[in-house]
Amino acid sequence: MLDVVIVGAGPVGLFMGALLLQGGHQVRILERRITRSGRSRAIGIHPPALAELARAGVADELIAAGVHIRQGVAYSQRQKVATLAFDGDPVYPFILAVPQAITENILEKTVMALDPGAIIRGADVQEVVDDFRSVHIVADSSSGRRELRASLAVAADGAHSLFRQRVLPHLPSRSYPDSYIMGDFADTTGHGSDAVLFLEPAGIVESFPLPGGVRRWVVRLGAPDNGSTAAGLAELVGVRTGEVLDAGTNTMVSAFEVRSRLAKRMVHGRLVLLGDAAHEISPIGGQGMNLGWLDAAALAPIMGTSFRGDDVGRILKNFEKSRRSAALRASRQAGLNMALGRPLAPHVMVARNKLFARALQVPAVAGLVERRFTMR
Template sequence: MLDVVIVGAGPVGLFMGLLLLQRGHRVRILERRSDRSTRSRAIGIHPPALAELSRAGVAAQLVASGVHIRRGIAYSRGRRVAELPFSGDPAVPFILAVPQAVTEKVLETAVMEVDPQAIIRGTDVREVLDNFRSVRVMANSGSKLHQFTARLAIAADGAHSSIRQGLLPHLAPKSYPDSYIMGDFADDTGHGSDAVLYLEPEGIVESFPLPGGVRRWVVRLGEPDRGTTAAGLAELVGSRTGEVLDAASNSMVSAFEVSSRLAKRMIHGRVILLGDAAHEISPIGGQGMNLGWLDAAALAPIMDASLKGDDVGRRLREFEKLRRSAAVRASRQAGLNMALGRPLPPQFMTTRNKLFAAALELPAVAGLVERRFTMR
């Protein structure tokens, strides 16, 4: 019998698996995809999560591979509005920008170094059965049905978690009136390692540096995207910000709408919901992946104690309470970020921006905003 089966080999599932393997437990990580994704997807690693990755021994390669974003700058209609340094944590005075494909590769390599058999790809989990003394995980691999038996199971299968759907079928998502399109282009802006927000009357444009001379652009749309191309996205960015993007240099275009879903309970007998499976929040602000890593870091020592026979009921209840509180806080911050980016008539935009800039001149306010953006 295995100690733990983890469903999902994304960043959160891999990190959770690594932490448990490092503690000497028998773990299998089941992943529906046959190969790792090569798309950049989530890119921001915040200081608290980076500290946990460091404790697990996987931060150094990510820090060396990524861009260190040390400040954010806001513009509006060609004028600089405000600046916010991310220097509140002296040990990590930056947000690290790394494509998710790189992050997953680093984590997978670390997992395989501990146990080359830990990750099983091409395995689609169909059912998780809690038998009170163990958990049976039924999965398809091609035409074959496989069964894995473990003492505990973790659902790290993302925002569309089938395991969460089975446990909490009536947990409906909350929708928001926000849609976005994003893409990665060669960076000829001259903004270097700065994150840039363009607070425009038509809606926000966000811009983040990536390794290799690439920059991520995120544009708020007035309605769900209807198939915008790289050229169309470049034109949108140009019309709002004046920045000229080379459409031929584009390496990714993706549109998304926003919803959130917060489970009241993460612990369901011997099955635990983790990361986006437990709390889906808006990608605006880039906190979801980090939230999942912090879930895993808090859970790993409790699971370790449980697997060794300790009574961890009180610790699990405290874990659930604290991690839900963190998810609520992150969801509210994401909501504020989206509100900041919604369209405003030019005269209201000007007034709002002046108030925003004046507030950031106050050290107490700037410190609070910095802590919220960096998840400290």
């Protein structure tokens, strides 16, 4: 019998697997996809998550592969509004920007070095049964039906988690009046490694550097996207910000709407919900993946204690309380980020931006905002 079966080989599931394998546990990670996706949605890695990745021995390669964002700059109607340095963490005075595909590749290599058979791809989980002594998992695959039994199971299968739907079938979600479209283009802006926010009357435009001379653009829309193209996104950016993007260099366009969902409990018998499966939050602010990694870092030693036969009931309650608090904090911050980017009448936006700029000139306020943006 295995110690742990993890469902989902995204960034959170792979990191959880690496931590458990490093602890000497027998682990299998089941992934429905045959191959990794080349699409990159999550790109920002914050200092607290970098610290945990460093403890697992994977931070150095990520840091070498990514762009170090040391400050954010806000503009509005072609004028600079404010600058915020991300230098509050003494070890990692930056937010790291790495395409998700690179992050997953590095984490997968770490897992495979520990156990070449740990990842099972093409395994579509159909059934999970907790019989109070172990967890029985049934999955369909190209080679036929697969059955595994483990002491514990971890659901790291994302916002649409099959596990969560089964243990919490009526968990409510909250929808927001915010829709976005994002895309990656060659960077000819001159903004270097800065993150840039364009606070415009028609809605925010966000821009983040990526490795290889690429920059990601995220535009708030007035209604859900209806099939926008790279050229359409480039035009939107140009109209709002004056920045000129070459649609011919685009490598990705993706639209998304926003909702949140927060489970009161992460531990359900021998099943644990992790990351987006437990707490789906707005991707604006880039905290979701980091939140999942911090979940995993907190959970792995508790599992190790459990396997030694110790009672971890009280520890698990504290774990759930702490991680729910962190998820609530991240969700509120994401809500503030979205509110900051909603349309405003030009004269109202000018007044709001002046107030914002003055506030950031106060060191205590700037420090608080920096801590919120970097998840410290």
